[in-house]
Amino acid sequence: MRPLTEEETRVMFEKIAKYIGENLQLLVDRPDGTYCFRLHNDRVYYVSEKIMKLAANISGDKLVSLGTCFGKFTKTHKFRLHITALDYLAPYAKGFGVAAKSTQDCRKVDPMAIVVFHQADVGEYVRHEETLT
Numbered sequence: 001m002r003p004l005t006e007e008e009t010r011v012m013f014e015k016i017a018k019y020i021g022e023n024l025q026l027l028v029d030r031p032d033g034t035y036c037f038r039l040h041n042d043r044v045y046y047v048s049e050k051i052m053k054l055a056a057n058i059s060g061d062k063l064v065s066l067g068t069c070f071g072k073f074t075k076t077h078k079f080r081l082h083i084t085a086l087d088y089l090a091p092y093a094k095g096f097g098v099a100a101k102s103t104q105d106c107r108k109v110d111p112m113a114i115v116v117f118h119q120a121d122v123g124e125y126v127r128h129e130e131t132l133t
Contacts, residue, residue: 001040001052002062008073012037012044014073015079016089023092040065040127043072046088 004012010027017024027046028035034049040063047055047067068088071081081089 001038001045001055001063003064004037004039004044007077008039008044008079009037011073011077011080012071016083019081019089020092027088029037037070038066039073044070046070046085 013024016027020027035046036049036052038045038047038052040060045065045067046069051067055063068084069082070088071079071084073079
């Protein structure tokens with residue numbers, strides 16, 4: 001388990017900033033303590049410094065996981081977010097959606113067209129199936 005290099009930190013923060021914007025600092029400096037990102041086996045973990053110091057006694061080859069897995073680096077050094085990061089990103093989200101059409105197309109599209117793919121909560125329909133009308 002090691003800290004991220006400057007390049008790894010930049011790539012990861014750029015990806016996270018797409019979803020939460022300037023609220024990125026709120027992930028690290030939380031009211032319940034200081035949290036940090038650590039790399040282990042190409043996976044980035046989000047862990048409190050208190051737990052990280054306790055885990056320093058465990059050798060790296062015996063350590064399976066520590067904290068919450070935020071994502072992993074691919075072989076081409078791209079960062080992919082994991083679903084486990086969603087609980088930490090959702091409170092600061094500026095909208096988990098990807099535009100399906102450009103702004104110009106949205107102005108003159110018919111009312112039943114898909115404009116944004118809603119990615120924030122895939123299980124929303126399943127949980128509220130009884131109350132949907």
